[in-house]
Each structure stands twice: as structure tokens, then as C-alpha cells.
Amino acid sequence: MAFGASGGMRYTARDLANRALRRNTSQQEIQLMVLTPDFDSRPVISFQHVWKTYPTGTEALRDINLVVPEGDFLFLVGPSGAGKSTLVRLLIREEKPTKGKIFVEGIELGRMKRRKLPYYRRKIGLVFQDFKLLPNLTVYENVAFALRVLGEPDRLVQSRAAEALDTVGLAGKEQTYPSNLSGGEQQRVAIARALVHAPRMIIADEPTGNLDPATAWEIMQLFLRINSRGATVVMATHNREIVDLLRRRVIAIDAGQIARDDRSGRYHDDVSKPQIRAQ
Ligand SMILES: Nc1ncnc2c1ncn2[C@@H]1O[C@H](COP(=O)(O)OP(=O)(O)O)[C@@H](O)[C@H]1O
């Protein structure tokens, strides 16, 4: 977060919470921020001293402290192997922290019962680099599937799937199979599949990693639209152009630690640095 940057004194409760966790907040800064509280935002995600060491001994995350307010849009950036995907896997409870706690909407993920996991994962929409569509199902079936397995009535499944496909601009492609779609279209299907549950949070790991720049940009527009409707978006990405253009919150991860947290940041804090570090 660039203190005193162009936003002047527009500090909100979310900034306060973030900076308080980062320990380096001066009393003066806290007073400035308290002057302009933003009571609308509450944390939906909170990492408290989270460490992750894999059984191989790799320390993938080291003392991660992070607060994400509702409706935030944040990029996780950093070199390959920095720990971005590990952070995402902890957030969707595919992995558990070795130390520390993660709260999502007030619930500590480590204490969540196994049987509650499918319910939790439906509340968050997941989007991956490789789309993860079912090749033997049509576009419509891929999107409807997740609702069908819940035993939702046909009418509801149909209207939700149609609405989600409409949102991503794929109305008319319902009967097509994934192999007959472009990469960008396949990612739209994956996003529609995430949207059918009306998630309050979208977690995406390199969602534009397999797409050409123009398509990547279209997909980003979609995420922005979903965010503007109120969903919190957390996105790990290597896409420097998009991050620099959007100037959203950027959390830079380096060797398992948060190296930077800028409210409207760039991929690199210092543009004169060699770009080699991006990979
Ligand atoms: N399942 C795993 N077992 C052991 N080590 C892993 C595993 N997943 C990731 N790692 C290691 O953890 C570190 C962080 O990886 P990852 O979170 O995938 O980084 P990023 O997504 O930023 O590229 C790397 O050193 C990686 O090799």
C-alpha cells in the first residue's frame, strides 16, 4: 500500500486492518485512517501468521498475514515458486497450514468439518489456468452439472445455468463440447460454472495463463464485472500488463513471504528493475 499516494487521505477500515496486521503502522497513520472509517467493508478472508511447509521440507509460505475485505479485488503476484498457488490451495482448503490460522467469513478453515468442505467450496468460485472442464459434457452440462449433483430442481438448474452462460457471453454455445471451443471460450465456461452457485468470492489461479493477450483482457473484464456486482476476487497471476493497467490491490509474494501490499499497485514496485524477476 502506498501511503500518501494519489488517494490522499482516503483510508478505510480495510487499510487499517491490513496495516495493523503488518505491525509497521505508526500511531500517526492509524489516527489518519480512523478519521475516515469505511464501515461498509468487513474482512472476508484473514490469514494470521500462516506457515506452510510441505512434507518434502519446502517452506512454501512463511508467516503470511493478510486481510481481505468484502468486495476487494486483489492480485497475487510474484516469481514462479513464490508460493501463490500454495496460498490459493490453503484458501480453498485443499491444504492445511502447518502453523497459523485462516478465517473465511469468520470461520476458521482448519476447524471446518470434512463434510462441510463441499459446501464451502461451492460458496467460492474456483477458476484455474487449465479450465478443468469435463470433456465429455457439453457447455451447458458442464455448467449445470454442479447444480444437478446437489439435486436441485430442473427448472432452477436451467435458469441458473442459462443466466451464468449469458453473463460470460456464451449463450448459443450450450450444446458445443469443450474441444470445439477456443481457450478463451473454455475459460468462460469455467467462469460460468463458478458463477452458478452465486459465489461471494472468486478464487482464480493464473486464469489467463493459457490465453493470448486480447483474450486474457476479455476474461479480465469478466472478472471485473463479477467484482463490480459485489464478489470478492483473489487472483494469482503472472500477467504484468493486466496488473499494471488495472491498478488494483497487489500483493507481491517472494520466497513464501509478503514482500509488498499496494492498494493500487503495479506488478513491480520499481519499474526500472529487470523484468526477469517476473518468471
Ligand atoms: N505439493 C507440493 N509438495 C512439495 N512442494 C511443493 C508442493 N507444491 C508446491 N511446492 C513447492 O512450494 C513452493 C511454492 O510453490 P507454489 O505455491 O506452486 O508457487 P507459485 O504458485 O508461486 O509458482 C515451490 O518451491 C514449490 O516447488
Ligand SMILES: [Mg+2]
Ligand atoms: Mg502457481
